[in-house]
Amino acid sequence: MAKHGNGNSEYLEKIPDVKFTKLFINGEFVDSISGKTFETVDPRTGEVITLVAEGDKEDVDLAVKAARKAFDHGTWPRMSGFERGRIMNKFADLIEQNLEELAALDTIDGGKLFSLGKEVDIPSVSSMLRYYAGAADKIHGETLKMSMELQGYTLLEPVGVVGLIIPWNFPSLLFFIKAAPALAAGCTMVIKPAEQTPVSALFYAHLAKQAGIPDGVLNVINGFGPTAGAAISSHMDIDKVSFTGSTEVGRLIMQAAATSNLKQVSLELGGKSPLIVFDDADVNKAVELALLAVLYNKGEICCAGSRVYVQEGIYEEFEKKIAEKAKSWVVGDPFDPHVQQGPQVDKEQFEKILYYIEQGKKEGGTILTGGKALDKKGYYIEPTIFTDVKEEMIVVSDEIFGPVMSLMKFKTVEEAIERANNTKYGLAAGIVTKDLNIANRVSRSIRAGTIWINCYFALDRGCPFGGYKMSGFGKDKGMQALYKFLQVKAVVTPIYNSPWL
Incomplete structure (x- = not known):
């Protein structure tokens, strides 16, 4: 039989109060439209930690509207990559300043080892942000060698409003594996954390605003897969969904994307390695x-x-x-x-x-x-x-x-x-x-x-990660993760003696 840790109350001083329990839409913490809440539970004891606002389709609609406005008319996709990177580095600074509290939130919400949270997960989060902050001003296309009398080049542009659906096993790390490259690319987003582990995601939303990320760029909707997750997957005004989770749910997301607006999908799914x-x-x-x-x-x-x-x-x-x-x-x-x-x-x-x-x-x-x-x-x-x-x-x-x-x-x-x-x-x-x-x-x-x-x-943050077969497609981490939040636009003009002139 495995040895049992004592689990005594000597560790209780590390447990933080949960400060944020609402939805985060357009830079503000708000109640859900329905007023519904759900329990988030401490797996160490099976006891309720707190009640969290439960988002639904109507709340997703509000968050998407805010993200769409921030993308179509806001500053984030239009500011220089250098400036986006500067704000992302400030975001990383704030995470490092709150390292112990964030690690403790993932411990009480997901049962993760507090020591590993402090030493691995949360430092990896800030490192991930800094990696993509450094890439934000290095996004550029190519000059093309055309076969006719034409000048051509490509632009790399943010894909638009993205839906990021996060699992519960690494609630902090997987939040930023998706959000960091999306932010660097200039996308705006609606993030749905797992219903089992929502509390750290809400804390990150708070820090994002403190760092200077504009309202509407990063929105967090707590809720359940069949309601909030399904609303994100099928939403006509979301341009891409990135999901990590089970193969079964990955199939549902692909179906929803196909029957709505044919949005792009990337999936990191199950394994049996x-x-x-x-x-x-x-x-x-x-x-x-x-x-x-x-x-x-x-x-x-x-x-x-x-x-x-x-x-x-x-x-x-x-x-x-x-x-x-x-x-x-x-x-x-x-x-x-x-x-x-x-x-x-x-x-x-x-x-x-x-x-x-x-x-x-x-x-x-x-x-x-x-x-x-x-x-x-x-x-x-x-x-x-x-x-x-x-x-x-x-x-x-x-x-x-x-x-x-x-x-x-x-x-x-x-x-x-x-x-x-x-x-x-x-x-x-x-x-x-x-x-x-x-x-x-x-x-x-x-x-x-x-x-x-x-x-x-x-x-490693610089090494692409993703699967073959029913483990999904599309890479997290590395520069490949940045590219999946970008799309390629070709620009062509005729040059001297071209038949188009």
Whole structure:
């Protein structure tokens, strides 16, 4: 059984008051038109943190109207890239000044480790803003070599009003993975945070106004997918939607875009990523990497390495050592600096993970370690490792989004490649080997958007991230993310002796 963090009240002084609970439209915090609110819950205890305004179609309409006015007639898309970058850097300064409070908000709302929020998530947010702030004045087109007596060039222009729909597993980081390049491009936006984790998004809206981002440029609508999310996806005056979340919802967004105004869509969807460990690997390092790959952020990460394939020569040693490590993994209060895994985000996700664990048992899988909820208040689940599983079992094929690993044995390189590709997803993969030839061969053979060799979750603001197959299309991070918020305009004029003159 995994160790339990104490979760005592000694950590309570870190818990901030929630200051912002309304919708943010046209630079102001406002109640929803309906007056409805919904509860946001602390997954450490299952208790209500606060009530948050619930936006609906009418509220989305108001936010889109504000964003459209700010785009069509406002200063943001018309100011120089340098000036946009200056304001974005000020935004980053304000985030850094409020780092601990923002990290704590994501801890009480999403169960994320407070230590990682302070050291990784929130610093990555300000870093992301600064990266795209630096790019904002470097957006330019090309001079074209035309085949006739014509002069041609291209302009890169902001796509317009964008809808950004954010998931709950990285509420701060994914807010800015989308908002930062959109801001740099000169777009205006309506952002819908996940209903499970709205409070940090509202704090960012407050800081955006303090930084000098003009009214109407950044709007935040709290609400639910079937109402607020659907209204954004189908809105006739939104030019693009960028979504991170499940494949099932991604399909609905594409359908809504197709049946409305054919708006552009980019999707970063689910995953069931393989981690392949070859015989020549250092077993101790491979075990640490495999646990990180599936237990980081309590398994609530789209590119989790939840399918672990270990070559037969080291399989028994690997299985023994990973079981020992998993049993010593510390699960508990995410404010406790000694804890390695906090609670799942909410009751629904908690019950979904437990359902998959039970299905894995019914299908014939063996629990190597874990397999249960902790006997305490809150949504805590033991790190769980299955053996004796096959690709056709749902515990192996479905994205569980929790601390559940499927551990399997393979013989040859060819078998590893075939089994790694035996999935509808293609978000990421990991390879652990000392053999460069194997690393190169396997990385070129796996159909996935990111391949990590002898590392995992090596994510960087400058490295594009996105999937193949049913893991979606369109890249986050890197300059590719900026380009998806821009469109290309060709400008052509005749020159001397042209037949058009």
